[in-house]
Amino acid sequence: MNALGSIPFRIRAALDRDVMVWAVGPALGAVLVTTLFVIPNYTRALRMQDEAQQLEAVSGENISQRNNLKLMERNVAALREECSRRCRPLAEGTDRDHLLSAITRPTDGAVVREQSIRTSVLAPVDGIAADGPVMRREVTVEMTGTFDSVFGVVDAAEAVDQLVTPRAIEIVVMSSPAEQATLGNPAVRATMIFEEWFDRQAKPAKQEARP
Secondary structure, eight states, X not given: OHHHHHHHHHHHHHHHHHHHHHHXXXXXXXXXXXXXXXXXXXXXHHHHHHHHHHHHHHHHHHHHHHHHHHHHHHHHHHHHHHXXXXXXXXXOOSTTOHHHHHHOOOOOSXXXXXXXXXXXXXXXXXXXXXXXXXXXXXXXXXXXXXXXXXHHHHHHHXXXXXXXEEEEEEEEEOSOHHHHHHHSSOEEEEEEEEEEEEOTXXXXXXXXXXX
């Protein structure tokens, strides 16, 4: 009876061992597969995802910078076109001085009684042009004549096809009331200072005067 009674127990023990073998074996296999394949692949996938996000961010920044560059190029082109249309060019040198030729007036004792023109030394001016300094000199005109002759000089300076800016204009009436009544156009003494702008490669000129 004892021998027969122990048979079911041995059968159950054998079955339990088989169950454990069949249960633990796949579990160990799953753990092994997870350790050797799933975890490294998951880690690699996370790293690749981070790299993809970084590359996407860099790509988006590059696209934004490229778009900004194109916009800046269009703005610069528009500004250059407007500048060429509205702005006057810099003089290239003093060998062909259009300003002095335009504002010089012959004296006739009535319309223009006297006129003298002085020019300062041509000197560089920093901080104006992005690609280098420009040159500038002052042109001082002193004359005695009629109002029309004085403003004719101002108009002539503004009409020159180069950059000229008036710096100061001072006019003083010189004729007496009797002369004004007789001539109908009073004589004035005027001092006008113009700034003449030159290209940065223009050669400096010595101070000169014109009677």
